[in-house]
Amino acid sequence: MGDPRPLPPSLSPPYVAVIFTSRRTTAFDDEYSAMAERMEKLAAQQPGYLGLESARGSDRVGVTISYWRDRESARAWKNVAEHRGAQRLGRSQFYEWYRVRIAVVSEDWGHDN
């Protein structure tokens, strides 16, 4: 088997990035893990989904970026009913705070050793 976390591919700019920066609360670890896993799978099934990158450090601050073909597909994902339910739980239970940024990626390049 290859490395399970290889270099993410180029995604043929322009495309849309939804940058989600958040700080986890100290509670609901199991519920959060289940929700995050479910949302990753559900996002990957949506039209226009291109990929997802995510990291969270020991200070509980995390950055998750989902990539989309265009603004319409990013907006449609925001409004998927099950995702809206997860957003409500995020505000009430999972996150101390979060910020969302909508961006258009104009170029990308990579390096792999």
Add this chain to the structure above:
Amino acid sequence: MGDPRPLPPSLSPPYVAVIFTSRRTTAFDDEYSAMAERMEKLAAQQPGYLGLESARGSDRVGVTISYWRDRESARAWKNVAEHRGAQRLGRSQFYEWYRVRIAVVSEDWGHDN
């Protein structure tokens, strides 16, 4: 003292995001920490710098986003001599791989409990 990791502020769109996704090698931990700390300080001194968000998980995959007033200030930072030296060390020692994405943020919103 307040929370040392508060909600990042809105940055008055439009502005530029440089998204750096990487996987750390398993070596050079001390050198990497010193380099990362130095680069954060140096970036914050550059014209057009707006902020930085960063997280890295136990799988060694990290996402670091620096925010800039415009493409010119983002490009100028890429070419700062000391930063170019750090980029060379990144390729040769610190990262298994990385991808850089240049994006323009058109809107941001936040939530704070």
